Amino acid sequence: MxxxxxxxxxxxxxxxxxxxxxxxxxxxxxxxxxxxxxxxxxxxxxxxxxxxxxxxxxxxxxxxxxxxxxxxxxxxxxxxxxxxxxxxxxxxxxxxxxxxxxxxxxxxxxxxxxxxxxxxxxxxxxxxxxxxxxxxxxxxxxxxxxxxxxxxxxxxxxxxxxxxxxxxxxxxxxxxxxxxxxxxxxxxxxxxxxxxxxxxxxxxxxxxxxxxxxxxxxxxxxxxxxxSPHSAALAPELTPAMTLTAPVTFVKKVEKGQSLSYGALWTAPEDTTIATVRFGYADGYPRVLSTHPAAQVRLHGRRCPIVGRVCMDQLLVDVGELDVQVDDRVVLFAPEGPTAEELGEAAGTISYELLVRLGARVTREYV
Ligand SMILES: Cc1ncc(COP(=O)(O)O)c(C=O)c1O
Structure with a gap:
């Protein structure tokens, strides 16, 4: 299931x-x-x-x-x-x-x-x-x-x-x-x-x-x-406790020249594979990161770019040659990266804001 x-x-x-x-x-x-x-x-x-x-x-x-x-x-x-x-x-x-x-x-x-x-x-x-x-x-x-x-x-x-x-x-x-x-x-x-x-x-x-x-x-x-980075240098042993993940809900081939998501801001530069992920700005991903180079997820251990506009409930990932299936999980932030600090900085804010803005639809799990 x-x-x-x-x-x-x-x-x-x-x-x-x-x-x-x-x-x-x-x-x-x-x-x-x-x-x-x-x-x-x-x-x-x-x-x-x-x-x-x-x-x-x-x-x-x-x-x-x-x-x-x-x-x-x-x-x-x-x-x-x-x-x-x-x-x-x-x-x-x-x-x-x-x-x-x-x-x-x-x-x-x-x-x-x-x-x-x-x-x-x-x-x-x-x-x-x-x-x-x-x-x-x-x-x-x-x-x-x-x-x-x-x-x-x-x-x-x-x-x-x-x-x-x-x-x-x-x-x-x-x-x-x-x-x-x-x-x-x-x-x-x-x-x-x-x-x-x-x-x-x-x-x-x-x-x-x-x-x-x-x-x-x-x-x-x-x-x-x-x-701050100054503070980070004083205690490198501190480790983020949270890993944020979301499932792939749809995978499709996209041809060179095809545009995706609101505003058609992103056009495929070559044939590729796109994974749709069940996570959007209502869940806490900053919409301002749409098209930003720091907007990346980790999937099967590889960093892949988020492409096009981040939507309320979904975002799109260019997975290239990776073999991706529905229900595979992408990592939005994690201790190994991308980190909430990286994303916060790219979004013009701080990790605190990314953490506290996680939406009610994000299930917490404790391991
Ligand atoms: C009164 C007070 N003390 C301590 C803290 C903890 O700050 P930090 O999360 O930067 O350690 C806060 C957070 O803003 C605060 O408002």
Missing amino acids: LSGVPRATVSLQTLTHNLGALRSRLRPETDILVPVKADAYGHGVVATAKYLENEGVLWFGVATAGEALELRAEGVSSNIVIFTPVYNGLEDLIAQDVALSVVDLQSAEAVIRAASGQKARVHLKVDTGMGRLGEGTEASLATAKRLACARNVELEGLWTHFACSDEPDRSYTETQLGNFHDAVSALEREGLEVPLKHTANSAATLAYPESHFDLVRPGIAVYGYHS
Whole structure:
């Protein structure tokens, strides 16, 4: 029976390998928080978080209340931190022991109002230069004082996020680190000792040991990718956990001069064989790569070009002389290449976007 569907195959052993590679760079007192937001960077949040929890991961990071509650509903009991402020449904999150980010007095008041029976766990975000969430030292100190005198709030974490830690020039990150130290000192001078300080994303985990503090938050590195070539050079042992494949659904001979797909953009330069593949831009292949030289798949170990426009559900591959049958699987990206990083760069984006844009029709499989 031919039943091929697009499939993202996640190697759990590779996740363990990457986790080990990262842990080996940490001091024993530093723990690891794995961001599993955006469906664990496309790897499937429930299976990924459950596996990592089994591998001893005690902290997860998410972006939304819904993501946190899904993990709890699925039985994940490790610590969960939401990276963005939440203003509604806080009671439920507090009851589920989810740690909340506070970014200013307004978000602090929302948590204080919601915290009654059970203590609300709060991580105060300080803006040290990313400019996305949080405030500088002085305002953050005022928020910390407000939290400290609220009865049902535990100020558990103090954190920030880097803007440029994957770049060779260290000056911006060093300034951010200095600003973070200023914030820590300002709170300590007021007698506010926050037990967990955390700043480092993947790139900083690799390049700035002095940013490790109590927790590091590497996301993309756990999944085996890097945010920049500079960062990649620091940890070549990290390996992509995902292999993305899709089935051939139709094979035909095409004569020289015949044009294919929308816009008839591609015309066969000679007689060849074309395989139609069940994967399109609705599944996450960037349409902008239509006719780009980097738009290639691997089939029977050989790289073959994608030709013509990428369609919503399908794309076409020039397989040349290869013997190809319906239901053979093409590799869209994999550790051996083409890689999500190559495709991301060609598409003017980053591997993260390719991973998180994988569509609902792509089945996840764990091996
Ligand atoms: C607050 C926060 N921490 C950590 C990360 C992980 O970043 P990376 O995947 O680059 O390691 C992210 C991701 O964007 C984030 O938003």
